[in-house]
Amino acid sequence: MFAALAASWFPLTLDAQNGDRPGEPQPEVWRDFEVPPAPVVSPEDALAMLRVAPGFRVELVASEPLVEDPVTIAFDPRGRLWAVEMRAFMPDVDGHGETDPIGRVVVLEDDDGDGTMDRSTAFLTGLVNPRALAIVEGGILLGEPPHLWWARDADGDGTCDAKSEVGSYGNADPDQLEHTENGLLWTLDNWIVNAKSDRRFRWRDGTVEVERTAHRGQWGIARDDWGRLYYNGNSSWLLGDAVPARYLLRQPHAGRAVGQPHPVGLSLVTDQSVFTIRVNPGINRGYEKGMLRADGRLARTTSVSGLTIYRGHQFPAEYRGDAFVPEPAGNVVAHFRLDHDGFRTRAEHDLIDDAEWGVREFLASPDERFRPVDCTVGPDGALYVVDMYRGILQHRQFVTTFLRRQIVERGLDRPIGLGRIYRVVWEGSPVERAPVLLADVDARVRALAHPNGWVRDTAQRLLVESRDAKAIGPLTRLVASSPSELARVHALWTLDGMDALEFELTKKALRDQSPRVRIQALRSGERWIGHRFHESDFVLALMERANDTDPEVRVQLLFTLGGFPVGSASANELRLAVLARNTDDPMVRCAALSGWRGGTLGALRQLCERADTVERSDGRVALFREFAHAALRGRSADLPSLLMLVETECREGQLWRAEAILDGALAFARVGSDTPRSIALARRPATLERTDLPETIHERLSALSKTITTAMVDPLTLDEQARYSRGEQLYATCALCHGGFGEGIPGLGPPLADSSWVIGPPERLVRILLHGVAGPIEVNGQWWNETMVPVTSLGVFEDDGSLADVTTFVRRAWGHTSSTLTAEEIARIRSATIERVEPWSAAELQAVP
Template sequence: MKISLFFIYFLSLTVLAVSCNKTAKSVTEKNFTRVVLDTNPSIEPLSPEASIKKIQLPPGYHVELVVSEPMVQEPVAIAWDGNGRMYVAEMNTYMKDANATGEYEPTSRIKRLEDTDGDGKMDKSTIFIDSLILPRTILPIGDQLLVTVTNVQHIWSYRDTNGDGKADEKKIVFQNDVIDSRNLEHQNGGMIWNLDNWIYPTRDNLRYKYKNGKLIADTLVDNMIGQWGMTTDNYGRLFYSEAGPGLPAVQIQQNPKYGALNFADQYTAEFTQPWPIIGNVDAQGGREDLRAEDNTLKKYTSGCGQSIFRGDRLPADMQGDYFIPEPVGRIIKRGKVINRDGKILIEDAYKQKDWLASADMNFRPINTYTGPDGCFYIVDMYHGIIQESEWTKPGSYLGKVIQQKGLYKNRGMGRIYRVVHDDFKPDDKKPNMLNESSSQLVTYLDHPNGWWRDNAQLLLVIRNDQNVVTALKQIATGEKASLTKAPSPLARIHALWTLEGMDAIDKPTLFKAFTDKNAEVRKAAVWISEGFLKKNDSEVTEKLATLMNDPSSDVRIQLALTLRSHKTPRTSELVKTLLVNNPNNELMQFSFTTFTESQKMLAAERERTRNLSPADRALVTHGATIFKQLCATCHGPDGKGVKVAGNSQMPAPPLVGSPRVRGDKTLVIQLLLNGMKGPIDGKTYTDLMPAMGSNDDKWIASVLSYIRNSSELGNKASVVTSKEVAEVRANTPVMPGGMTQQELEIFKLGRAERTNWNKPR
């Protein structure tokens, strides 16, 4: 929904404990101590073994090396195919120095690694794809690997057809010819096949369905504004994060299909506070971001690579918890996900300490995963500079630190670790799903490790082997079928969604799931029923009506979302009744309010742009896309700013009704070209406004035209043309580090003086 009610985002996940082979103490016990080791650490790189010794974890947990340089270099993301082979995306040209010299050279790679002797360490490596420009996302689908790279919006499929470990087939599975001109930190940073059989990216307003080797796009209600990395829980709830405004968990309340929805109290104020064990002198915000007593980072600046742990070979109370790295803080924070009447909340698992913290200056955790062996995996880029050059210009705080410390020297390295526990043995069964029968894959739908369940479902859907439909229906309705025991709720959920993905779900199976004793199974069935509602199936609608008083808030909330998605007189009547009957359900009420506001805003925007000239309409429409993809991260999707829990400061000022935005065109053009720093109207904001001058004149004109002429933002002023931007650019000096408000006003005064001087006297 729209951002008129966008607040900070709070992370959540409903926890279904999966039995482990041992019971361990709760890791939330206060059984370890944070020890700050160095307030001004050395920048010298350490060997993997020495770096591991610098890591603090709760008792019983240990870090093991899976692979390191030279086998991998600059790793940013990993993924396993159905046979357990690991693909590693390497950004080999990322930030070689503060100026990002050679950053867009096509020399990055994706490697395929294998553990051939079963010792947990990778010992075989091939360059699966070479000569890429900063690969961003990797997603194995059967024997294909879907890949996206920086600045390009195509999605490619690569295959190794001759078994030599190198891709020799390349195809476009989704084509978008528009160049992505956003800073590389603001482009899509993740791709996941979710429980509902849709592929979701971290950003923008599209999701994809895989059909016959192609991706079919579906347009979402709102732009998602997550950044690097994303994750899902056992029940298909997605979790995003935003590094820009320092939001560790966003868009966690409902599926993006129904619109963006966030609450101001989604997570506790404590969860926004990292507790590093070394001084963090390379924080973008400088001294203001650090604790005076020990130089440690006191707020999120670059949270990314989050994951919900869903494995079975670590303590049971880790399952369903939310983990998010902070590479500037060199920590991984752990949050407990709480479901309160259908609303998701995240609480810090520890008091004034973090689950993992490193005293190695070059430790840069940027992605986390649940592995096939049931353990927790960490991608450590092990890189000196972790901030993109937009924020490391000469004269900037970070630019000076990089030069003084010599951080640019530390590159060409990288490590991947797994976290193990004394009480558990990693699963040593090597996956072989790509070669196994569909009947065997069905049995994995009840596996205690979510990685196995997810991949079994994915492979069954893309194979579409109708011979297993009967077994899937039996599992979905609670029969043993090919399993050795009665199917768990998770197995029943996966069986339902597998049937949905194979276009084999039928009404008897669905109706039986409506009456399942487990609320999450009933919720999944309601979600799946939308396929029948699209066909105006009145029988399904009336069966859904029997769930109006379901004891589970989650089921009733999903029911409201599902019914409003396919509007008929009967579904509208049922939604109205649900709202009346659940006056105190905050999520249901707020979701419907934002949904209706969103529809009104869209209608108003269509009416507004209809009255513009074709040229002006094109500018505003293009600018709206840019704003929602980029600017909304800090200014809020509705331009009212983004509020951060536990912090009275916003990342950036509101734009709604701003006299600066609606006023002098030259001033706002200069602001965008050079960026802005320092207090604004006497208020201090947590983020700097980066320079946007690297974009072309049309880009600048478009985004300013939208901001100045959008009913969504409450502004009504003239558009800005490309010609006007070109003229201002030619007469405005480049000012590294951004302009202050005073400097903008001085430039404005200078223009006025020149105008007055040239007037006839």
């Protein structure tokens, strides 16, 4: 018994791994379970082991040697299946040879039409860890960090004839293999988006236009029929954007003002539980509490990967729009039923009854080497699952001693060079084996009404790329009269992508009977903003939508109006009118705020002058509070002007508006919190000295005055400035999860900007950096339930000096005015917590003075 107990945990030794946390015990919990063996099985036997939801059938499409180590796939218009092979990924547990140029792109073909691939052609070889592809004219766009290639097949024989670099892609640092761009997803509006990225691309005439967007996800990105984007983090099943992120980027305080919803990066699944059908101790931190169930199965997500939204026509109709999400560490693919109610999306985890395990995921295997890393829907409407089929899933940069010992003892490092691709079909529907024919303009236009999203997307792309003038007439008629709202939407965006959308057609689409078409007409119609002849006419057309019966259309109307220049009086008046009539809708307030770029205080003044904002309502109270909060977030020096507006409102008898504005200022100052904000002004506002204002105003001013200082923040000394500059460079590693501006990345890391954990007592921040923090933890009003590892385990923060540098940066960046730290102060805190081996909890940190 003593021997068994002694073997159940081990301290870190000289063979410590990159993923180890200094001094942390890693109990060998796998020895407490009956871990089944994980032998390599044939593709046919692996297929037989798969358990899928009732009514479905799984078919083997391809396997080694036709395809090896696949990470993503795509179909071309001929029905050929393209696969990206990351052959150099973790050749052994130490990653030796991971930068060898052995990656490939292969083209798989089904010669006899039976649904099984018969032939594999190496399209492109000699690649270093390729990770993403998109089918484009003449070939593919390929992401091979740091390169974005356009690789072409001039003669159609399946091999690359020419390759040119059309942009950058990702990070070539081999240590960041898990944390760099991927995706290359063609979207409804003809842009190409990525995960683990804040860029989107527009492909046109052999060139790539790059535009900044929201930073999204980690591995995998998908879209639904109406253009909403979905993604995930390794520990988060599903996140999504309710609206295009570009609207919130133009005004960073929209959706972040107190009380407003933030419709980008929504966490759609609150419970991250996973239900497998085998014991799963072979995960990186299986020793941590809550990672494994009592029976040894994976309890919660840890390696969520390339998801898809089902947009096909082979499954029953109730599956349309649902999400299928792989979890390769658990050897499963999960199914989530998505229900949309306005801008809210509810995801229901669909679990299957299982006689042995109680419940299981939609697709599951007892084979530990089943590694589903990507999903997509094919031309036949079936769900395709990419299985990297291997023992090692974790990259060397994060492997723990706990995992390494299992890999070695259980022989999970060999063999390599395998891979399978499966097709999931509904048994009650036929599977179309013949490729969809999209050879001419007429066929492509007709295909925009096809029930399969892949067919519609491909037809749209081909039409946009060709810009064939013969398509304009049929596309125009499709927008005007097709019975399919999806066809009308695709035709609208196809014309936009061809630069052939006429203003009169935009006007007609704005009157469409379908609110979803009207929303897309508003978005595509933004091309008329700034147009020499049609901008004023576009405003007139938008006026017809001011009283639209659909609330989502009204919200989109405000997003669209926010794109007009400040000097457009008619657009501004329309925006104010729509806002004033719909203040009870928080999304209306968010959309309106997104359009005032740097002029939120002016917007407040205009709202105060309107007769339709005189009567008090809960929505109007929220409006004035949120806009005041956003105005100060944008420029705290505007506080005196804001207080003068409060005085004016008091004189006009609008006490409730004055109170709401001050409540927004108090929220900005974080009055009542553990970390009140210090508002530095050149002089104290005269409003604070007035004694003739109503009592409710005086009380608020008194609380606000305690946060105001006329002592300006001391500038950084030369030594502090040097630490700040070095810390800014080091922060690039932190930005992978927390965003380049400290805004946070949904599903990966909470915001650092304005976070009390950053700008509060420095002892708390340093403890987090040294030992990590385990959720649940509240950050800026949102709850996070992840575990942050110590930054000392990342390989770039090697001494107290580097920690002093990065803490100095984050405590003085983004408008922060907190004290800086020295290496000596870091050393003192390190010494005081030298016995600590586990991540801190929020309660423990809050107890630190």
